[in-house]
Amino acid sequence: MDFFRFERDIPFTRWGKLSMTFSLIISILAIYSLVTKGLNLAVDFTGGTVMEISYQQPADLDKTRKVLASIGMPDAIVQNFGTSRDVIIRLPVKAEHTGGNLSETVMTALKKDDPSVEMRRVEFVGPQVGDELLENGLLAMLFVSMGIVAYLAFRFEWKFGVSCIIANLHDVLIILGCFSFFQWEFDLTVLAAVLAILGYSVNESVVISDRIRENFRKLRKADVTRVINNAITETMSRTVITHGSTQLVVISMLLFGGEALHNFALALTIGILFGIYSSIMIASPILLLLGAKREDLVKIERKPQEEAVP
Amino acid sequence: MNRYPLWKYIVIAVSILLGLLYTLPNFFGESPAVQISPLRADVRTDTALLQRLEQVLNQQNLPYNGTILEATGIKIRFADTDTQIKAKDILSSEVGSDYVVALNLLPNSPQWMRHIGALPMYLGLDLRGGVHFMLQVDMAGALTKSLDRFSADLRSTLREQRIPSAGIERDRSKIIIRFRDEQAREKAITELGKAFEDLAFQSEEVGGEARLTISIKPEALVRMQNTAVQRNITTLRNRVNELGVAEPIIQQAGADRVIVQLPGVQDTAKAKDILGRTATLEVRMVDEEGDIDAALRGSVPPGTELFTERGGGPLLVKKQILLTGDRITDAQPGFDQDHQPAVHLTLDNNGSRIFKQLTRNNVGKRMAILLVEKNLTEVVTAPVIREEIGGGRVQISGKMSSIEARDVALLLRAGALAAPMEIVEERTIGPSLGAENISKGFNSTLFGFLAVATFIMAYYSAIGVISVVALAINLLFLIGLLSILQATLTLPGMAGMALTVGMAIDANVLINERIRDEIRHGASPQAAIHAGYERAWDAIIDTNLTTLLAGLGLMIFGSGPIKGFAVVLCLGILTTLFSAVTVSRAMVNLLYGNRKLARVPIGTIKISKKSSNKH
Numbered sequence A: 001m002d003f004f005r006f007e008r009d010i011p012f013t014r015w016g017k018l019s020m021t022f023s024l025i026i027s028i029l030a031i032y033s034l035v036t037k038g039l040n041l042a043v044d045f046t047g048g049t050v051m052e053i054s055y056q057q058p059a060d061l062d063k064t065r066k067v068l069a070s071i072g073m074p075d076a077i078v079q080n081f082g083t084s085r086d087v088i089i090r091l092p093v094k095a096e097h098t099g100g101n102l103s104e105t106v107m108t109a110l111k112k113d114d115p116s117v118e119m120r121r122v123e124f125v126g127p128q129v130g131d132e133l134l135e136n137g138l139l140a141m142l143f144v145s146m147g148i149v150a151y152l153a154f155r156f157e158w159k160f161g162v163s164c165i166i167a168n169l170h171d172v173l174i175i176l177g178c179f180s181f182f183q184w185e186f187d188l189t190v191l192a193a194v195l196a197i198l199g200y201s202v203n204e205s206v207v208i209s210d211r212i213r214e215n216f217r218k219l220r221k222a223d224v225t226r227v228i229n230n231a232i233t234e235t236m237s238r239t240v241i242t243h244g245s246t247q248l249v250v251i252s253m254l255l256f257g258g259e260a261l262h263n264f265a266l267a268l269t270i271g272i273l274f275g276i277y278s279s280i281m282i283a284s285p286i287l288l289l290l291g292a293k294r295e296d297l298v299k300i301e302r303k304p305q306e307e308a309v310p
Numbered sequence B: 001m002n003r004y005p006l007w008k009y010i011v012i013a014v015s016i017l018l019g020l021l022y023t024l025p026n027f028f029g030e031s032p033a034v035q036i037s038p039l040r041a042d043v044r045t046d047t048a049l050l051q052r053l054e055q056v057l058n059q060q061n062l063p064y065n066g067t068i069l070e071a072t073g074i075k076i077r078f079a080d081t082d083t084q085i086k087a088k089d090i091l092s093s094e095v096g097s098d099y100v101v102a103l104n105l106l107p108n109s110p111q112w113m114r115h116i117g118a119l120p121m122y123l124g125l126d127l128r129g130g131v132h133f134m135l136q137v138d139m140a141g142a143l144t145k146s147l148d149r150f151s152a153d154l155r156s157t158l159r160e161q162r163i164p165s166a167g168i169e170r171d172r173s174k175i176i177i178r179f180r181d182e183q184a185r186e187k188a189i190t191e192l193g194k195a196f197e198d199l200a201f202q203s204e205e206v207g208g209e210a211r212l213t214i215s216i217k218p219e220a221l222v223r224m225q226n227t228a229v230q231r232n233i234t235t236l237r238n239r240v241n242e243l244g245v246a247e248p249i250i251q252q253a254g255a256d257r258v259i260v261q262l263p264g265v266q267d268t269a270k271a272k273d274i275l276g277r278t279a280t281l282e283v284r285m286v287d288e289e290g291d292i293d294a295a296l297r298g299s300v301p302p303g304t305e306l307f308t309e310r311g312g313g314p315l316l317v318k319k320q321i322l323l324t325g326d327r328i329t330d331a332q333p334g335f336d337q338d339h340q341p342a343v344h345l346t347l348d349n350n351g352s353r354i355f356k357q358l359t360r361n362n363v364g365k366r367m368a369i370l371l372v373e374k375n376l377t378e379v380v381t382a383p384v385i386r387e388e389i390g391g392g393r394v395q396i397s398g399k400m401s402s403i404e405a406r407d408v409a410l411l412l413r414a415g416a417l418a419a420p421m422e423i424v425e426e427r428t429i430g431p432s433l434g435a436e437n438i439s440k441g442f443n444s445t446l447f448g449f450l451a452v453a454t455f456i457m458a459y460y461s462a463i464g465v466i467s468v469v470a471l472a473i474n475l476l477f478l479i480g481l482l483s484i485l486q487a488t489l490t491l492p493g494m495a496g497m498a499l500t501v502g503m504a505i506d507a508n509v510l511i512n513e514r515i516r517d518e519i520r521h522g523a524s525p526q527a528a529i530h531a532g533y534e535r536a537w538d539a540i541i542d543t544n545l546t547t548l549l550a551g552l553g554l555m556i557f558g559s560g561p562i563k564g565f566a567v568v569l570c571l572g573i574l575t576t577l578f579s580a581v582t583v584s585r586a587m588v589n590l591l592y593g594n595r596k597l598a599r600v601p602i603g604t605i606k607i608s609k610k611s612s613n614k615h
Helices: A012-036 A059-070 A099-113 A125-157 A156-182 A187-216 A223-257 A258-281 A281-288 B006-027 B047-059 B082-100 B112-115 B139-160 B183-197 B218-243 B268-276 B293-294 B349-361 B402-413 B431-485 B491-520 B525-557 B561-593 B608-611
Strands: A047-052 A077-081 A083-092 A117-124 B032-040 B065-069 B073-079 B099-107 B130-137 B167-173 B174-179 B199-206 B208-215 B249-252 B259-261 B280-285 B304-308 B314-318 B328-335 B339-349 B365-373 B376-381 B394-396 B419-430
Touching: A012 A156, A012 A223, A012 A258, A012 A281, A047 A099, A047 B268, A059 A077, A059 A099, A077 A223, A083 A099, A099 B268, A117 A125, A117 A156, A117 B431, A125 A156, A125 B419, A125 B525, A156 A187, A156 A258, A156 A281, A187 A223, A187 A258, A187 A281, A187 B491, A187 B525, A187 B561, A223 A258, A223 A281, A223 B431, A223 B491, A258 B431, A258 B491, B006 B112, B006 B431, B006 B561, B047 B065, B047 B073, B047 B082, B073 B099, B082 B099, B130 B183, B130 B218, B130 B268, B139 B167, B139 B174, B139 B183, B139 B208, B139 B218, B174 B183, B183 B199, B183 B208, B208 B218, B218 B249, B218 B259, B218 B268, B280 B314, B293 B304, B293 B314, B304 B376, B314 B365, B328 B402, B339 B349, B339 B402, B365 B525, B419 B431, B431 B491, B431 B561, B491 B525, B491 B561, B525 B561
Parallel strands: none
Antiparallel strands: A047 A083, A047 A117, A077 A083, A117 B419, B032 B073, B032 B099, B065 B073, B130 B259, B130 B419, B167 B174, B174 B208, B199 B208, B249 B259, B280 B365, B304 B314, B328 B339, B339 B394, B365 B376
């Protein structure tokens, strides 16, 4: 089998304007959604209590709501979770309840109503902890981004680092935008997925940059555009197969991982799809725009003169 | 040209064997067990105890599948959880209060495996069920508490040195002593300075009055905070021991936080109740001159508080605390001379001295012993002091049942917390959810692997099979490594494992595509294999290092579930570098390296005219 082999180089860079415009529009849409709707942050970040309970028979949500209202929690959010017998209850942070007693109070009341109810999971996060987790998440993102730029600048050249990180942050923005637009719940595992994508999509840019460097050595007469297009075309096969494989695993997680891994896998899916797109259609045009040259990579002994950038 | 030296094959073979050996224990499963461990250092678990326990189990007709006697305790295996729970109740009444009897799970792997440290991965709470708490120590509360104690100590020192003062009071984080004249203040500074090294003194004149403002030195403050956290950890450990939990984790997290993890605990309400209790004892004097009727109507005389005595009437108690529970070294339930349930307390040296002086100065007056629990204060007893009590042995007998006496003793023995604590994070996973999470994580990895394997084998034929075998070995290394390190496996960790499968194949895809490229460019089969591996290496190392960078970021800044994911991700990258490159190359070399190849078995390749002419 050999599916992704092309006779001629595909002129990816020629579509640069189109793809950049497209990305600009969806990035603005993503930012707009983030600003107006915000993220549906999970209890990990907002603080509060989440309880997962399970009944023997399909749950009567209204009855559960009434029980909660009767013990002074009319603002509880009660939803089905996974199956019709499983129920998830979300309770906002309340000053009078510390983590310990709130879930117990709820459980006692629910048990009185229906003794067959089983407690599956309780998560309580105090507001101060939630803020810290969010802050640490942002710090991690900053650390990883800077690390990647530094590494690529060291291995290739700063232009590669910059174009790559712009493409990557674009992916992250799209993931966040999707989570905001559809109001999917954003929890710690989704944050982990976002950061993993940040590291994973770099792979694409690295493989292409690696080819570009090689092509600069090999195709001495070719201009920069041709070198880039050839590098992308040559690595196309690997791109599709690798991401296809990763996506197979992620689909397996979506199918078998249950609710706990659902949003994690969802974030990875968006990240993988846009990762392919952005490293080809965004990173390369930016690289051209920044004025990458043969001298940047081939003659390492003579450091690139950054003033000479057109 | 595609040959490895012998030592490389040996290294690979040994690593695969080790990987197998350390991965194996994970597949034996676990069986329910009861663990009996001594509570104190002077109590031993020995063969005599083991024999006694075995006898009891035989008498009660409870079959067991073997016992393990270790220095840290005795473990007894059972066939099912029903027998386990029954046995736990019987055994705990047999061994008494000197031992912790806890439910546990023991790996079923053979003994020799355990001896070489081949243990199954340590499952996180989300996979085995249990409770995770993060508690925050209230440092401001600890400071207030110690300032109150300093005030009492300062007062008694001034009295001992006969230095007249016009009053001591606490003003937020400072203590202010007012003096009638400057001479007294000068004397106080010298004397108090000698006695209290942790305090800083500053003279002030306010409205013609000589004042001394006292604060705790910054370095002493830091030390006090550390000891407060350490003391709380010790206290929590004692309480958890009373709960009977096998393998609890209690550790400091950051400057003022403590993490408590209780695997397998099902009765979370009881766990929270015991952890959350902040019982302490206070000894104060009863204000017998105060007007109780007026106080009941709402006008409590200044400097006093209104309480109700257990089984008695209302009582006015002075606010000044003479002695706190910190001075208690032991508390045991028992009976007083009238055969009423009582709690016997032993005080430390300082406490004994204070108590002796207190009782000497107040013969004929009533003192109140208060139990402060979760900000609820109760007067346990308010006896009249008949004589001076020395020797540091105090007996509290109020109107309590013997069960209450036992509870109070336990609470006081388990220690008062040095500073108030609050639960700031809780994650409780029911045992059924834990088991479900294991199968979800396992299935995600398994079916993900199968899908990738099928695709890669179809696409790259024989070389594809080698890539898949390398991927399987990668997973073997990863699980083996996690088992050796006894890293905690969580559901996000299992997701990380699945993701490693999906990402690790990238290295082999890079290599295989390179080999195909070389063939297209007209290289001979052996040369193509050689160049494929060589040329792909740069890209492989770059891609994996950048992912490793992301993993490290997650590990450094991540907490809880994120960390579990990051650890697996980072280890997965390390095993990928070895297995995808070295191990797969070894297999290729072994199978194809020594013979003439007509073509590389890497699937059908389209060869375009253009690319073959390129060179």
